[in-house]
Amino acid sequence: MKDQVEKEKISHVFEEVVYIPTTYDLKDQELSSDKKNKSDTAFLYFSALTALLLNFSLGCNFVWTSPVLPKLKDSDPNVNPLGEPIKTSQISLMVGLPSVLSLFSSFFLAKLPDVLGRRGTMKYMSIGMIISNIAVAFGTHIYIYYVAQTVFYIFAGTASIAVQVYMSEIVEDHNRGKFGCLMGVALPLGCLYSFVVGPVTTVRDFTLLCTVPSVISLIFFYTSVPESPVYLAMKGRKEETIRALRKLRNNKSSKEIEQDYSKIEDLSKTRTKSEKHGFVNLFNRPVLRKAMMVALIANMTQHLSGVAVIMPFLGPIFTEAGTQLSGNTVAIIVGIVKVSVFYSTSHIVERIGRRPLLLFSSCSTGIPLFLLGLYFFWKNNNSDFIENIRLLPIVSILTYVVVYSLGLGPIPMAMIGELFPSDIKSVATTFIMTIVSILITIMTTVYPIAAEYFGIQWCIWTFSFCCFLGSIFIYFSLPETKGKSFREIEEILSR
Incomplete structure (x- = not known):
């Protein structure tokens, strides 16, 4: 009896090891290999x-x-x-x-x-x-x-x-x-x-x-x-679509190109349907209204941090600051730092998450702006110790650029794509960018006059205050979207 039980155990183990599903064939193997991403x-x-x-x-x-x-x-x-x-x-x-x-x-x-x-x-x-x-x-x-x-x-x-x-x-x-x-x-x-x-x-x-x-x-x-394959497919120009795909993905086989075309054709049909959605659809559900509020304030905080003013006027600002480096030299240094950190952020955002980076960036951006405004306040009041802190504006603006590029710079626009469903994503982007464009217009128009009549420090302190205010809103309202589906994000927003 004992020997028979042992044989049955061995038999079961043997069957599990060598068992081959009846649906397995070379075709399945070929399809599996097709799923591999090409370079x-x-x-x-x-x-x-x-x-x-x-x-x-x-x-x-x-x-x-x-x-x-x-x-x-x-x-x-x-x-x-x-x-x-x-x-x-x-x-x-x-x-x-x-x-x-x-x-x-x-x-x-x-x-x-x-x-x-x-x-x-x-x-x-x-x-x-x-x-x-x-x-x-x-x-x-x-x-x-x-x-x-x-x-x-x-x-x-x-x-x-x-x-x-x-x-x-x-x-x-x-x-x-x-x-x-x-x-x-x-x-x-x-x-x-x-x-x-x-x-x-x-x-x-x-x-x-x-x-x-x-x-x-x-x-x-x-x-x-070539023209966009999706646009060509939307216009029903199949041959041109396939030619464009062969150029863009010339390491794929004809079969893979046909599969890609089928996906694009389905996408183009979805795009055509989504064009029927108007701005009113952004506000017909509470969850979409909250998503709009979150995305809009995140993008407004990005620009209210002063980037739309500081970057175009960087040279004149530092020339007036009277630092040891010229305004143009500081601008070059800032440009290099900004490009480097923007590139680095793309590699860490998926590991750390959107919310922590955006929260850290918005809060931290306000600190160097406050110090920069303080420098101009002391300078305009002819403080005796100003000669001992000539490096403060340079350190402040470089710190500002680094922490801005870690979150406020690259993340807010990406959040739009994650907070809204695909059928109204383009409408949401257009609406938010319109509001942001109006804000930028007001800031860039008013700044030269306000800086002359009230002083640069008050403009910069306003930017600093907006950063702190934005960080409070982000802390209480912005959900983490890393690794979550739209349904999961929608559930969080609906709470």
């Missing part, structure tokens, strides 16, 4: 970087005022193309007017990527960006600056929308995060380019150099970069 192709990187050159160009122009304003304030006509020093009211209009008019234009041009295509929109917008910069480069009157800068931001803003859509449509699920990080780095890289090139060139040469990325992008869009 990203060189042509995919080439297409993505071509599109990101437009964001790079936008970054160049975003901080164009930093190296240019000291020259426009100069009375030497060989340095100042305007022939006379620029006035504070003119600075305010030059910075604020483009934001106002480009905001209104976004309502009329936001649909262009669906009409002209993603690549078509980027091509035509890049032409407008190039012409606008050329007008600024050879302009000798402030009104030319007003008009040309406004036209540039109209075209650049529309191009930026097309770039975001194009980038999300040429990648796959497994590499979307990586290419999203590339998109986040393009703008600060453009800022760094301006900080380096602007101080050592004339206004004309510098502006023309800011045009070069757009020219390169335009050439490649006309010669080699």
Whole structure:
């Protein structure tokens, strides 16, 4: 009896080891291998970087005022193309007017990527960006600056929308995060380019150099970069879609390309249905209203931290601070630090989480801003010990850039994609960016006048206060979205 039991145990073990399911065959093995993610192709990187050159160009122009304003304030006509020093009211209009008019234009041009295509929109917008910069480069009157800068931001803003859509449509699920990080780095890289090139060139040469990325992008869009496969599928152009996929994913077999096309075709049908959703859908459920409040305040905190003012006016701010380093030198250092930390954040956000990084960043950003404001307060009151703390502004702004780039910089926009369902995600993004654009317009327009009449310290202290206020809101309202599905996030928001 004992021997029989032992044999049965052995028999059961043997059967478990050698058992082969009846459904197992070579076809299953082939499908399993198809699920493996293929490496990203060189042509995919080439297409993505071509599109990101437009964001790079936008970054160049975003901080164009930093190296240019000291020259426009100069009375030497060989340095100042305007022939006379620029006035504070003119600075305010030059910075604020483009934001106002480009905001209104976004309502009329936001649909262009669906009409002209993603690549078509980027091509035509890049032409407008190039012409606008050329007008600024050879302009000798402030009104030319007003008009040309406004036209540039109209075209650049529309191009930026097309770039975001194009980038999300040429990648796959497994590499979307990586290419999203590339998109986040393009703008600060453009800022760094301006900080380096602007101080050592004339206004004309510098502006023309800011045009070069757009020219390169335009050439490649006309010669080699394909249209978005998703856009082509939405238009029912199957053969062109497959040709674009073969270019972008040239390491895949014909069968894999067909499978990718099927997925894209399903996605395009979903996109078509989602276009029927309007702004009213953002507020018809309590959970969506809370998601909107969380996403909106997180994005407002990002800009109320002063980044929309400090970066464009970085050179003039540090020139006035009278530190041991020139404003342009500090701007270059800040640009390098910002690009480095932005890139590093993309590698740690999935490990640490969104909420802890955003909470730490928003709270910590307020501290160096408070110290920077304190420095200007002491300086404007001619305090005797100011000579002993000349490094305080440099340390403060570098600390500000580091902690900002760890959370407030890259995370708020990413939160929109995680807090809203896919069918109204684009509507939510448009609504939030419209509100944020209005906020940026007010800040950049009011800052030069407020700094002159009330002092830089009060402007900077206001930014500091907003950081602390935003951190309180984030602590009590922002959920952690790392590793959670939309249903799980929705449940948290509904509590």
